[in-house]
Amino acid sequence: MIMKGLLIKDYYCLKKSLKSFLALTIGVILIGIMFAISMEHGNMKIAAAGTAVEAGVDEATVFDMFRVAVWLVIIIPMAFVGNVVDCFKADMRADFGKQLFSLPVDSKQIVAARYLTCIIYALVSFVGATITAICISSASEQYPFSELMSVAILFGSIMMIYLCFVMCLIYLIGVKYADYIQSAPLLIVMIIAMVFSNVKMMNMSEAELDSLVENMWGTVKGFMTQNVGVFMLVAVVILVITYFASVQIVEKRRGKAIC
Amino acid sequence: MDKVLELKNVTKDYGDFKLDNVNLSVTKGAICGFIGQNGAGKTTTISLILDIIKRDAGDIQVFGEDILENPTAIKERIGVVFDEMGFHDFMTATQISKMMANIYKNWDEEVFFDYLEKFSLPRKKRCGAFSRGMRMKLQIAVAMSHGAELLIMDEPTSGLDPIVRNEILQIFQEFVMEENHTILLSSHITTDLERIADEVVFINKGKIVLAGNKDEILETHGLMKCKKNDLTGIDEKDIISTRPSAFCTEVLVADRQACAKKYPKVTMEQTTLEDIMIFYVNRGSQVSANGESSDTKETSTLED
Structure with missing residues (x-):
């Protein structure tokens, strides 16, 4: 019952963003359908063919990379991450920490309510992604529903893992550093990828580079779509671990954990 | 008498500020005024009572139980008012009621809406x-819509106009008319506490300097108006602290009647809580200026 009160509070925090989330989903559906039709009959198909000829790369690989509509579905799970972090910021702006700890709630309930908000919002984004996948796959045979849903679930799991770490760090370091906490993992991954790719590609010939592009795309895509279940399982494990870590942090920091 | 709230040797050290061995108790059915200047430690003490921050040492008993042993059950019986509203700006009173109804077991929506209408x-x-x-x-x-027995309020009248302050103080007086209702009210507006408090506790620089029945404190303390010549004849042990003015030196004493007999030629007047607070605060400054540790001064307590 107590958690329900905190969930109600989070719902009021996110009420506005639910409307923009709906608008985003509709936007993604429309753009996705446009891309799907264009890739089958329109300019995207011509552009892909031209690129394959110019780059001297296998046409099937280029066409695969140009199937943008597949990757549009990841926008929806990515959007829910930012919105859940907004709950923390709203609590900080209201100086809700003092009020919260004067209520008959304990640290477990406080953290559980926030994690439940995260899960509920993830489920809402999953519904949005499913509707998007249904609409795009109906518009074109090139985009099977199963492929679109695999991508959505995969990125939903990655976003859930990311969000669990972000929430735990927000409890540890403070809400006022939320923007840095959200950006840091992305920056670190980008820097590692840039350094790795530059070091690896510095000594490669043009033919080796072309082969790498072809193989890398296929390798990454294959790994990700074949291990959707693994990512989901990892997301669940990380969620449980970070929940217990967050409870310990909130118990120790008390009101400061919400500031 | 039953004590609803008891703090024993409570300490919290922030490095640049320390709440040092605070001993405080609030009698059931009373309004206890918790007075101190800005930065004295009132909010820190209240935060420790409510377990918003963790104490370094000491014992806090609320309704006879340690707050740490059963915090959720104890907080069901406490209503809290902070100096700044901690609700989200986008929430309405109705939404706050919906939230609280799912947090407090005894939330009474009807009572809440009655208060909204009254206010x-x-x-x-x-x-x-x-x-x-x-x-x-x-x-x-x-705070008053979930059957709370103890109201803890941190400067609830600060920044309010006299009319609203008067209204709120009347509400507090009505609240304690019920036998098991108690209020702990922190403020630096001493006139409010003179009006409604039964007990007062003074805190200065993290230490309790004076505690007891408000009327007794006002009755026993006195303000002597001395010329310079008279001042030299006053025993230092009788002096809390002094304050020079244009025409004389004002001296706060802890035993008005005894000092009136001892110094019959000196004008003795009744004092106010504000004056008592100022003089006790000045005592700390004067002691520090003389190079003595203020820790050597014992807390004055007027027990029933």
Whole structure:
């Protein structure tokens, strides 16, 4: 019952963003359908063919990379991450920490309510992604529903893992550093990828580079779509671990954990 | 007498500020005024009582139980009002009621809406658009709508106009008319506490300097008006502290009647809580200026 009160509070925090989330989903559906039709009959198909000829790369690989509509579905799970972090910021702006700890709630309930908000919002984004996948796959045979849903679930799991770490760090370091906490993992991954790719590609010939592009795309895509279940399982494990870590942090920091 | 709230040797050290061995108790059915200047430690003490921050040492008993042993059950019986409203600006009173109904077991929506009507607060207006007085009344309405037996309030009348302050003080007096209702009210507006408090506790620089029945404190303390020549004839042990003015030196004494007999030629007047607070604060400064540790001064306590 107590958690329900905190969930109600989070719902009021996110009420506005639910409307923009709906608008985003509709936007993604429309753009996705446009891309799907264009890739089958329109300019995207011509552009892909031209690129394959110019780059001297296998046409099937280029066409695969140009199937943008597949990757549009990841926008929806990515959007829910930012919105859940907004709950923390709203609590900080209201100086809700003092009020919260004067209520008959304990640290477990406080953290559980926030994690439940995260899960509920993830489920809402999953519904949005499913509707998007249904609409795009109906518009074109090139985009099977199963492929679109695999991508959505995969990125939903990655976003859930990311969000669990972000929430735990927000409890540890403070809400006022939320923007840095959200950006840091992305920056670190980008820097590692840039350094790795530059070091690896510095000594490669043009033919080796072309082969790498072809193989890398296929390798990454294959790994990700074949291990959707693994990512989901990892997301669940990380969620449980970070929940217990967050409870310990909130118990120790008390009101400061919400500031 | 039953004690609803007891703090024993409570300590919290922030490095640049220390709440040092605070001993405080609040009698059941009383309004206890917790007085101190800004930065004295009032909010820190209240935060420790409510377990918003963790104490370094000491014992805090609320309703006879350690707050740490059963915090959720104890907090069900406490209503809290902070100096700044802690609700989100986009929430309305109705939404706050829905939230609280699912947090407090004894939340009474009817009582809450009755208070809203009494305080002329709109149900569906966002509380971010409320004035300071309205926000305070909203907090009070929330604090008094779940069957709380103890109200803990941190400067609830600060920044309010006299009319709203008067209204709120009347509400507090009505609240304690019920036998098991108690209020701990921190403020630096001493006139409010002179009006409604039964007990007062003075805190200065993290230490309790004076505690006891308000009327007794006002009755026993006195203000002597001395010329320079008279001042030299006054025993230092009788002096709390002094304050020079244009025509004389004012001297606060802890035993008005005894000093009136001892120094019959000196004018003795009744004093106010504000003067008592100022003189006790000045005592700390004067002691520090003389190079003595203020720790050597014992807390004055007037026990029933």
